[in-house]
Structures are given as C-alpha cells and as structure tokens.
Amino acid sequence: MNEVTAGGYKGKILRVNLSDSEFHVDPLPKDWIKDYIGGDGFGLKLLYDEVPSGTDPLGADNKLIVATGPITGTMWPMSGRTVFISKAPLTGIWGESHVGGFLGPELKYAGYDMLVVEGKADHPVYINIEDSHLDLLDASELWGTTTDQATINIKKMQHDPDIQVAAIGPAGEHQVRYAAVMVNHARAAGRTGMGAVLGSKNVKAIAIRGHGGVDVHDHEGFFELAKKAHSRVRENPQAKEMGKWGTWVLTAVKQEIGELPTYNHRTGVFPGYEKLTGDYIRPRFTVSDRACFGCSLGCKKVNYVQTGPFAGTLEEGPEYEGLMAFGSSLGVDDFATTLKANQICNRYGMDIISAGATIGFAIESFENGLITEKDTGGLKLEWGNREQIIRLLEMIAKREGFGDLLAEGSKRAADTIGKGSEKYAIHVKGMEVSGQDGRTHRSIGLGHATSARGADHLRSLVVVDQLGYEDVAIKRWGADKLPEIIDPYTEKHKAIAVFESENSYSIRDTLIVCWYSVSWPPIFWMEDFAEMLPLATGEKHLGKVENLVEIAERQITLKRLFNNREGITRKDDNLPDRFTKEPMPEGPGKGQTVNLDPMLDDYYTLRGWDLETGLPTKKTIKRLSLEWTKAHS
Amino acid sequence: MYEIQDIEVVFIPSHLVVDFTKCTGCRICELACTAKNEGRFQPSLARVKIVRYDDIGMDLPNVCGPCETAPCVDICPVYAMRRDPITKVTFLDESKCILCKSCVGACVNGVILLDTARMKIIKCDHCGGDPECAKACPTGAINYTDVSVAPSLDRHSKITSYLREIERTAQEASGVE
Numbered sequence: 001m002n003e004v005t006a007g008g009y010k011g012k013i014l015r016v017n018l019s020d021s022e023f024h025v026d027p028l029p030k031d032w033i034k035d036y037i038g039g040d041g042f043g044l045k046l047l048y049d050e051v052p053s054g055t056d057p058l059g060a061d062n063k064l065i066v067a068t069g070p071i072t073g074t075m076w077p078m079s080g081r082t083v084f085i086s087k088a089p090l091t092g093i094w095g096e097s098h099v100g101g102f103l104g105p106e107l108k109y110a111g112y113d114m115l116v117v118e119g120k121a122d123h124p125v126y127i128n129i130e131d132s133h134l135d136l137l138d139a140s141e142l143w144g145t146t147t148d149q150a151t152i153n154i155k156k157m158q159h160d161p162d163i164q165v166a167a168i169g170p171a172g173e174h175q176v177r178y179a180a181v182m183v184n185h186a187r188a189a190g191r192t193g194m195g196a197v198l199g200s201k202n203v204k205a206i207a208i209r210g211h212g213g214v215d216v217h218d219h220e221g222f223f224e225l226a227k228k229a230h231s232r233v234r235e236n237p238q239a240k241e242m243g244k245w246g247t248w249v250l251t252a253v254k255q256e257i258g259e260l261p262t263y264n265h266r267t268g269v270f271p272g273y274e275k276l277t278g279d280y281i282r283p284r285f286t287v288s289d290r291a292c293f294g295c296s297l298g299c300k301k302v303n304y305v306q307t308g309p310f311a312g313t314l315e316e317g318p319e320y321e322g323l324m325a326f327g328s329s330l331g332v333d334d335f336a337t338t339l340k341a342n343q344i345c346n347r348y349g350m351d352i353i354s355a356g357a358t359i360g361f362a363i364e365s366f367e368n369g370l371i372t373e374k375d376t377g378g379l380k381l382e383w384g385n386r387e388q389i390i391r392l393l394e395m396i397a398k399r400e401g402f403g404d405l406l407a408e409g410s411k412r413a414a415d416t417i418g419k420g421s422e423k424y425a426i427h428v429k430g431m432e433v434s435g436q437d438g439r440t441h442r443s444i445g446l447g448h449a450t451s452a453r454g455a456d457h458l459r460s461l462v463v464v465d466q467l468g469y470e471d472v473a474i475k476r477w478g479a480d481k482l483p484e485i486i487d488p489y490t491e492k493h494k495a496i497a498v499f500e501s502e503n504s505y506s507i508r509d510t511l512i513v514c515w516y517s518v519s520w521p522p523i524f525w526m527e528d529f530a531e532m533l534p535l536a537t538g539e540k541h542l543g544k545v546e547n548l549v550e551i552a553e554r555q556i557t558l559k560r561l562f563n564n565r566e567g568i569t570r571k572d573d574n575l576p577d578r579f580t581k582e583p584m585p586e587g588p589g590k591g592q593t594v595n596l597d598p599m600l601d602d603y604y605t606l607r608g609w610d611l612e613t614g615l616p617t618k619k620t621i622k623r624l625s626l627e628w629t630k631a632h633s
Numbered sequence: 634m635y636e637i638q639d640i641e642v643v644f645i646p647s648h649l650v651v652d653f654t655k656c657t658g659c660r661i662c663e664l665a666c667t668a669k670n671e672g673r674f675q676p677s678l679a680r681v682k683i684v685r686y687d688d689i690g691m692d693l694p695n696v697c698g699p700c701e702t703a704p705c706v707d708i709c710p711v712y713a714m715r716r717d718p719i720t721k722v723t724f725l726d727e728s729k730c731i732l733c734k735s736c737v738g739a740c741v742n743g744v745i746l747l748d749t750a751r752m753k754i755i756k757c758d759h760c761g762g763d764p765e766c767a768k769a770c771p772t773g774a775i776n777y778t779d780v781s782v783a784p785s786l787d788r789h790s791k792i793t794s795y796l797r798e799i800e801r802t803a804q805e806a807s808g809v810e
C-alpha cells in the first residue's frame with residue numbers, strides 16, 4: 001500500500017500537458033481523503049482550484065479530469081464507474097459526467113487515482129497509458145472515425161484487446177456542445193459536453209492498460225462485506241427486475257403517473273407508450289444481457305432489429321432516457337427508431353438526452369412557424385418522422401447545414417432564432433431536461449432547478465415518491481411525513497427528500513458506485529457506505545454517517561460556489577415555463593404545475609444558502625471548512 | 634469386486650463448467666479469484682479470463698478445463714504440471730517448475746499466466762475444491778459441477794445460440810409488424 005494515502009487509493013494523480021507533451025505524476029494530497037473521499041469530490045477540489053471563473057470551456061485553459069474513488073477496481077458491487085469532470089461546454093458552469101464500463105478500474109490498475117488533461121495539442125493525438133509507460137501518440141489516422149472504430153483500431157495498433165478506451169466521435173471533434181465520451185462502445189459519459197472538451201484539445205481518445213492491483217485496508221473484512229453486498233443485490237426483487245428489463249420498466253410506470261415526456265414535454269402521457277415498454281421490447285429485440293465492471297445486476301441489453309427501415313441494427317441500449325428522448329418526446333412509437341438513434345449517438349459520440357431535446361425544440365419551433373424550410377435547408381420538421389430524426393442526428397454530429405445550429409444545444413439555438421422560441425427550449429441553466437416532469441413528480445422539479453450541472457435527473461432524483469416506495473420513505477424520513485412525501489403531486493416535504501437523496505448520491509459519486517445500487521432500486525444507503533469505507537480505506541472518520549453527510553454537504557456547497565463564481569444565483573435555479581405555467585394538459589396529473597419557490601426556500605434553508613441570492617452563507621462556508629475558497633471575501 | 638465397481642460408479646469428479654450464454658461480462662469472477670488467491674484485486678493475475686466483445690455484445694468466460702487430454706500436462710518438460718489421477722484436475726507443482734512457459738502457450742483456454750513481477754506461473758488450482766469464482770458469479774455462468782451432468786456448451790454453441798436469438802427476435806418482429 002502507498003504510504004502517503006489510505007487503503008484503496010493509488011496515491012497518484014497523473015497529469016498530461018498537451019501543449020508541451022509532458023506527463024507528470026503528482027502525489028494525491030492526503031487531506032483530500034478526509035474532506036472529499038474521491039471521485040467527484042477530488043475532481044471538484046481540483047477544478048475549483050485550477051480552473052478560474054471566466055475560463056473558456058473549449059479553450060486550452062480548461063482542464064478535463066478523469067477520476068476514480070477508493071473502491072474503484074475492487075469487488076464492491078457496481079464500483080467500476082468513472083467520472084469525467086470539466087467546465088462544461090454546454091452550460092459554461094460545473095460539468096461532470098459519470099459512466100459505467102471498465103475504464104476507471106483500468107486507470108487504478110495502471111497506478112493512478114486520477115488523470116488530468118491540460119493544454120491543447122497542435123494535432124490530433126491519443127493518450128496512451130500502460131502502467132508507467134506514458135505516451136502521446138499521433139491520432140491523425142483516427143480523426144474522423146466513429147467511437148467504435150477508434151476503439152477497435154487502438155486495440156489493434158497496441159496489439160492488446162484488453163485495453164480500455166475512452167473515445168470521442170465526429171461530434172466531439174466538431175465540438176458539438178453536448179458531445180459525449182464513449183467507453184466500451186455503448187457506455188456514454190454523455191451529459192454536459194465532455195466530448196467537446198476533448199475535441200477542443202485535439203484528443204481523440206484515452207487508452208489505458210494496467211497490470212497492477214488495488215489493495216484495500218482490511219482485505220478479509222472488505223472481501224466478506226463485498227460478498228454479502230453482492231448477495232443483497234442478487235436477492236433484491238427490484239434489482240432482479242432491473243436485470244431483466246433494464247430501465248425500460250420505467251416507461252409504463254411513468255405513463256401511469258402521467259410523467260412520460262411527450263412532444264417536447266408538452267404532455268406526460270403518450271398513446272404509443274406500449275411499444276416502448278420492456279414487455280414489448282425484450283421478447284422481440286433483445287439478444288443478450290450485459291453488465292459493467294463488478295456488477296451483479298446487469299441492466300445492459302443488446303438489441304437487434306430485423307425488419308423495417310433500420311433492419312440490421314445491432315446495438316446495446318437504449319436506456320429509458322433514450323426511449324423517451326427519441327421515442328415519446330418526439331412522438332415516435334417505435335423501438336427500432338430509438339435503437340438506431342441511440343446507435344448513431346454512441347458512434348458519433350453525442351448525449352442522447354440533449355440531442356433528442358434539441359430536435360424536439362426544433363420541431364416545435366417549426367410547428368409554430370418560428371423557423372421555416374429556409375432555416376432547415378428544406379427539411380419539413382415534424383413529430384414522429386423516423387428517418388428525419390436519424391438524418392438530423394447525423395447533421396448535428398457533423399455540424400452540417402441546419403445541424404450546426406442544433407449542435408449548440410436548445411438554449412443557444414433559441415437565442416439565435418429569437419422570436420420567443422426560448423419557450424420551446426426545455427432546459428435549466430442550458431442543459432436540456434431529462435425524462436422527468438416536475439408537474440407530475442414534484443421533487444424532480446426542485447432537483448432539475450437546483451442541480452449543479454443543470455436539468456439533471458442523477459444528482460437528486462427522488463424515486464420513493466415517483467414509484468411509491470412507502471416502506472423506504474418511512475425508514476429514511478419517518479412515518480410522520482406520510483402520505484405527502486410519497487405523493488408525487490405535492491410540494492410538501494419534497495425539499496427534505498431532495499436534500500437527503502442528494503447527500504447520499506453525493507457520497508455515491510465519490511466512491512464511485514452506480515446509481516442503480518443506491519438510488520433505484522434502493523439497495524445501499526449512507527449506513528452501508530459508513531460500514532464499508534473504513535474497511536476499504538482504514539479511515540475511521542469515514543465510518544460515521546454524520547461525517548459522510550458533512551462531506552456530502554461540503555461537496556454540494558462547493559459545486560454551488562463553483563457555479564456562483566460563474567455568476568449563478570437563485571434566479572438561475574428556475575424551470576422552463578412549461579412546468580411552472582402550463583398545466584399538465586391531460587392524463588392522471590391533468591392540471592398540475594410546479595410551484596417552485598416554496599420548495600426552493602425549504603431547500604436553501606436545509607443547505608444553509610441565502611434565501612434571496614442562493615449563495616452559501618458565511619456560516620455555512622465556515623461550518624463546511626470552505627473558507628479557503630475565499631468566497632465572500 | 635463389487636466394492637470396486639461401486640467406487641467407480643459413485644465417484645463424480647467436479648470441474649469448472651461454463652455456460653457461455655449466461656455470462657454478462659461483469660468480471661466479478663476475476664475479482665473474486667484474485668481476492669482469494671492474491672489477497673488483492675488484480676484481474677491481470679486472475680486464473681479465469683473473461684473475453685469481452687463490446688462490438689457485438691458478447692462475453693466469453695475462459696476457465697481451466699474441462700480438458701480430456703490436458704495440453705499443459707503433455708507439454709511440461711519436467712512434469713511440474715500434473716493431473717490428479719482421481720479428480721482429473723491439473724495442477725502445478727511450483728517446486729519443480731523451471732519457468733519455461735511452455736504451458737502458457739499450450740493452454741487451450743489461455744488461462745495459464747506468467748507473473749512477471751514475481752516470476753512464477755499462475756495457474757488455477759480449482760481453489761482446492763471450493764472455487765471462489767463459481768460462488769461469486771451472479772448469473773450461474775461458471776459452475777463447479779460434474780462434467781457429465783453439466784450442459785456441454787462450448788463457444789460455438791454460444792455464438793450459434795446468439796444467432797438463433799437474433800433469428801427468433803426477427804421472426805417475432807416480422808410477426809407483429
């Protein structure tokens with residue numbers, strides 16, 4: 001084990017400066033462990049320190065961080081995740097994107113906790129890391145290729161099929177503002193535009209191969225606990241369902257509560273939803289089940305299309321979000337289209353949620369006469385046009401014609417178009433809204449409004465109200481908060497549910513473990529991490545839930561300070577008018593709107609942020625030992 | 634005489650048997666193997682190897698055996714690699730190994746490794762009859778069982794069944810369209 005750090009860590013930060021082609025290895029600061037644990041937390045501390053306000057996200061001064069946590073590469077369930085962190089091209093504020101697959105463990109086995117990519121290369125390169133052999137290699141031949149081709153070719157060139165590759169596609173090269181970084185062909189670090197950051201730096205890919213191992217503090221104790229944890233996943237009834245259907249189970253549930261985003265979030269029920277449910281898809285299209293590193297749940301589905309215009313498509317995915325983004329949200333009741341669109345996004349390297357939502361924005365603007373065939377280059381934009389969606393995706397990825405405007409995301413596109421088209425750009429802080437609707441799932445209204453990276457469903461989504469987990473709600477928040485806390489149509493008690501979920505997910509993102517072990521299905525929570533962390537790290541401090549809560553609060557408030565430094569205040573914690581002013585037009589939640597302000601007040605109070613400005617108060621900054629940020633001075 | 638026949642009939646040697654159709658490629662088996670045999674998490678030293686094809690979405694576990702004739706035993710020049718006459722499991726007698734690496738190349742499953750850090754051959758010993766990988770595998774893709782009762786699924790059958798699955802979805806899809 002490394003002397004300077006605790007168990008689980010490698011104790012090293014690898015830096016590559018593309019401008020002078022130099023690699024450096026820095027020791028991992030020991031005091032980060034106690035304050036930030038790892039993953040998201042380490043990346044946050046580094047980005048706050050090293051990327052000052054006003055930095056151009058697509059400039060040479062921005063940095064891209066690939067981070068892991070203390071248990072990355074161990075046998076803890078679903079701990080194979082990796083986070084990409086940078087100032088976001090899509091939003092100009094805090095950017096992070098987590099991804100499954102196998103990249104993070106390989107970085108640990110190569111001997112590093114984090115990789116920091118700095119500067120800008122003067123020609124296309126790929127970063128090749130094999131243990132302590134570090135190279136910047138020419139990628140001119142790979143430039144222009146899709147993510148899967150780049151991955152296969154790097155493995156060939158290095159004569160090693162076990163290399164893990166994170167690659168960008170044409171979308172990243174063209175700096176599409178929501179370009180993704182792809183690992184293992186179909187796993188995407190999709191949101192906020194991390195692929196555009198790599199593209200702006202002329203980095204086609206990061207290839208990693210490690211032959212080392214990870215040593216935890218108490219191997220026997222940790223190994224035993226990890227095995228028990230796997231048994232819990234294997235026995236959990238909801239996890240079993242997830243293993244069979246993946247996130248597709250959500251389509252029917254959300255249709256039932258009227259929260260299935262349809263026609264660019266205009267409504268929450270979709271008549272053709274049945275063809276987007278697991279029951280329909282699995283027997284007709286699914287050919288194999290797959291998993292990410294260390295995962296006993298296995299939610300990934302490989303699907304194959306035999307008939308119709310997309311016959312021959314063989315691709316992993318899409319998730320529920322893809323069914324929503326290219327299905328209900330664009331008026332398409334056809335799984336094959338969503339699979340094809342997902343494949344295009346994977347290969348070209350683009351975020352499906354933002355891509356789908358930006359297309360939805362364009363269709364609705366066209367429908368309302370704000371743009372015409374003159375703007376679109378002759379395309380008559382319309383709902384439910386399957387081939388048109390695929391064509392638009394290709395145009396966006398290559399910034400061809402009208403695609404160039406859509407590559408900027410819905411907010412920037414609306415700013416350019418003007419004429420009130422902003423009301424069809426369904427985003428928060430510039431990031432397109434994911435597949436939820438605050439009107440019929442109130443807590444996510446607050447979550448979308450307050451999440452650090454914009455309209456985000458992964459940092460604080462409460463599922464106990466959405467899915468009606470009464471027993472879980474009682475256990476976490478007490479029976480006195482029922483029935484409101486599990487009623488998706490009321491604001492009451494939603495701030496506390498969001499606050500506590502966000503804290504737990506924040507620890508989840510430092511470890512880093514998958515959303516599907518913590519959030520939904522709810523298998524592990526704070527007390528489980530408090531039991532595991534001392535065995536993994538040897539840090540007794542991390543064995544107390546109250547300390548983990550403090551670390552989580554520190555993290556969320558520090559992300560807030562990062563965003564404040566870029567000018568974000570309470571006025572930016574808003575929702576599109578569609579959710580606050582247009583009542584849900586039909587379905588079980590007919591007539592519902594979000595009343596954001598009372599939830600915001602409660603949330604700020606819980607966080608210790610100023611009610612008027614939304615800035616963390618001096619007292620909060622002191623309580624969380626964040627004085628070093630020099631905020632307020 | 635009757636006694637001898639009884640022993641031959643009753644004895645069932647167990648092996649690691651793989652059902653390729655079930656594997657999800659999670660690599661928990663590799664982790665469990667090194668956690669038990671190396672005291673750390675280091676898949677590069679695992680005695681089981683998962684080959685993952687991301688481009689076609691398929692995962693193939695490779696374990697030691699079952700080998701009718703064991704090439705690793707046949708090729709070893711100094712009889713360091715041997716076969717237990719009763720369990721039929723192959724094992725390495727490290728004290729006799731001269732590190733010629735012949736077995737590494739000969740293994741039909743590619744699961745014999747040279748640990749270049751410690752300069753020794755790494756080879757599955759079936760965990761002395763209590764295989765950690767089989768216990769850890771969440772899908773039942775690796776089983777420790779009698780070869781004769783296990784489904785004899787080889788790699789080709791996984792690919793065949795994979796193609797059959799594609800065919801089947803095709804038929805259902807055309808049936809409903």
Ligand code: SF4
Nearest residue numbers: 697698700705740741
């Ligand atoms: S090590 Fe390889 S060749 Fe030897 S018995 Fe096992 S699988 Fe067969």
Ligand code: SF4
Nearest residue numbers: 666757759760764766
């Ligand atoms: S039986 Fe034991 S040594 Fe062999 S692969 Fe499985 S865990 Fe490893």
Ligand code: SF4
Nearest residue numbers: 656657659660662770
């Ligand atoms: S643990 Fe089982 S399912 Fe997972 S990779 Fe190994 S054999 Fe496949």
